[in-house]
Amino acid sequence: MNTSPVKPSLETIASLCKRRGFIFQSSEIYGGINGFWDYGPLGAQLKRNIRDSWWRNIVQSRENVVGLDASIIMHPRVWEASGHVGGFADPMVDCRACKKRYRADQLCEEQSKQLIKTATGFQLPDGIVCTACKSKDLTEPRAFNLMFKTFVGPVEDGSSVAYLRPETAQGIFVQFDNVLSVSRQKVPFGIAQIGKAFRNEINPRNYTFRSREFEQMELEFFVKPGTDAEWHTYWVDQRMKWYQSIGLPAESLKPYVYPKEELAHYASACVDILYDFPFGMQELEGIAARGDFDLRRHQEFSGKSMEYFDQETNEKYIPHVVEPSAGVDRIALALICNAYHEEWIPNGKTGGDVLPAEPGKPVPEGYEARTVMRFHPSIAPIKAAIFPLLKNKPELVQKARGIYQSLNRWWPCFWDHTGAIGRRYRRQDEIGTPYGITVDFQTLEDDTVTLRDRDTMQQERVPVSKLIERLHDALLPPLEETSTNG
RNA sequence: GCGGGUGUUGCUUAGUGGUAAAGCUCCAGCCUUCCAAGCUGGUCACACGGGUUCGAUUCCCGUCACCCGCUCCA
Numbered sequence: 001m002n003t004s005p006v007k008p009s010l011e012t013i014a015s016l017c018k019r020r021g022f023i024f025q026s027s028e029i030y031g032g033i034n035g036f037w038d039y040g041p042l043g044a045q046l047k048r049n050i051r052d053s054w055w056r057n058i059v060q061s062r063e064n065v066v067g068l069d070a071s072i073i074m075h076p077r078v079w080e081a082s083g084h085v086g087g088f089a090d091p092m093v094d095c096r097a098c099k100k101r102y103r104a105d106q107l108c109e110e111q112s113k114q115l116i117k118t119a120t121g122f123q124l125p126d127g128i129v130c131t132a133c134k135s136k137d138l139t140e141p142r143a144f145n146l147m148f149k150t151f152v153g154p155v156e157d158g159s160s161v162a163y164l165r166p167e168t169a170q171g172i173f174v175q176f177d178n179v180l181s182v183s184r185q186k187v188p189f190g191i192a193q194i195g196k197a198f199r200n201e202i203n204p205r206n207y208t209f210r211s212r213e214f215e216q217m218e219l220e221f222f223v224k225p226g227t228d229a230e231w232h233t234y235w236v237d238q239r240m241k242w243y244q245s246i247g248l249p250a251e252s253l254k255p256y257v258y259p260k261e262e263l264a265h266y267a268s269a270c271v272d273i274l275y276d277f278p279f280g281m282q283e284l285e286g287i288a289a290r291g292d293f294d295l296r297r298h299q300e301f302s303g304k305s306m307e308y309f310d311q312e313t314n315e316k317y318i319p320h321v322v323e324p325s326a327g328v329d330r331i332a333l334a335l336i337c338n339a340y341h342e343e344w345i346p347n348g349k350t351g352g353d354v355l356p357a358e359p360g361k362p363v364p365e366g367y368e369a370r371t372v373m374r375f376h377p378s379i380a381p382i383k384a385a386i387f388p389l390l391k392n393k394p395e396l397v398q399k400a401r402g403i404y405q406s407l408n409r410w411w412p413c414f415w416d417h418t419g420a421i422g423r424r425y426r427r428q429d430e431i432g433t434p435y436g437i438t439v440d441f442q443t444l445e446d447d448t449v450t451l452r453d454r455d456t457m458q459q460e461r462v463p464v465s466k467l468i469e470r471l472h473d474a475l476l477p478p479l480e481e482t483s484t485n486g
Numbered sequence: 487g488c489g490g491g492u493g494u495u496g497c498u499u500a501g502u503g504g505u506a507a508a509g510c511u512c513c514a515g516c517c518u519u520c521c522a523a524g525c526u527g528g529u530c531a532c533a534c535g536g537g538u539u540c541g542a543u544u545c546c547c548g549u550c551a552c553c554c555g556c557u558c559c560a
Binding site for chain 2: 009010011014015016018019020025028030031032033034083084102103146166167199201202203205206207210264279345347368369370387389390391392393396418419420421422423424425426427429436438440441442450452457459
């Protein structure tokens, strides 16, 4: 049932997220801080569910993938080896006349000149002009270092400089040998990690989509050289299936296959998985075949061997890697956007069908508005809400309370006894709780409750003794395909 | 970073050079035998910092944040 023909605006989404406690602005009482966001009670639970689903799919259900939790701050040489210290600091030039901005090296290259490197930074050679307006009034090249810099220890000098990791992947590469030696894995196998990463984005935008602090879920899957392409295809397929398993419809997702000229020099293939956000098709995840670039670089920079000995073929090689790298916050935002629906439902007297709400138009006579978040039950923050039909009847309240406490042991549940029952259902609709359980007078006679479905608003009577089983089945994540073990 | 817009309570809005109103939400109570009903009461706001002024939420300047477009996107 799709009842929102028109995509909600980002503002509508942000308003609901704040109102219901999914997402707040960071440091809001101080005016906020650009590029940082906090997750409220429901957002924290939603993110937890995303991480759990990913971990279950990538690590728990696969014999040949193991987990890791590396530190955020690593030895600064890690970022020299990874290329982030150099590559993350592209000097930029602004045109004072027409306000265009360029990468200094690209601007020089266009005009067949060479960017001059100085002791302190960069300098434009003579004769460089703005491509757009031909003005010579350009700013000096300014380095935008996109890594957050900090100092380890109390003394802030050059020898104590360190960086907040701009990606979690390097922690995996750096521990490759340790993990290999303790996990009894053989190529092909993977190491997975979830954690925070930090990038000093020039221009954070689109709500939480491009933030300066964000959370990644990354898998480095190590394969025998020459098998990169087939494993890359495999992981693209696996990842597309996972997105659908958490409730993103196939038609809202699109793989973007990088053409050769857009690939990094060491990569043999890269596919982004895009989601149809209110602000356009944007990436949730990138799946790259990176060859042996990372392990080889760390071998060079550390002087430690990253070679793997393949006992079956008696070969020694540095494994190649396929890297599915996903953003938790982007997935959370996609799930929220996808879940949001407004509809007009007939009130009791009128009857008739549920209508999709038309933005900006008044609710028609005989109908009332409903906002409902249609999260997939397996990722909904709250799984069930338990209500006594009336709060001034102690026997109902007591019975319902007992049911709440028994279900609460298994899932995040919500207790609500205030106001009319309809109001309580609607409240839960707006936070996407898939099930409402109501204790009424019949419950006291036959020990059944009503189980109300969020999407259809239909109710059925279920024996209290069957509730856990019913919810268990309904909330189970879809069966996921995990055939990496061959 | 550039240009445009916005900023009054949780949300949507009103309003004023003399410190602010309403609806919804929320909370408490009453009532209520299944979909935002009703009654009574209650909490909560002029983004931040300067300036002008006897007095600024209102006028001026600056800052911050968010939205849109451009730019950027390792």
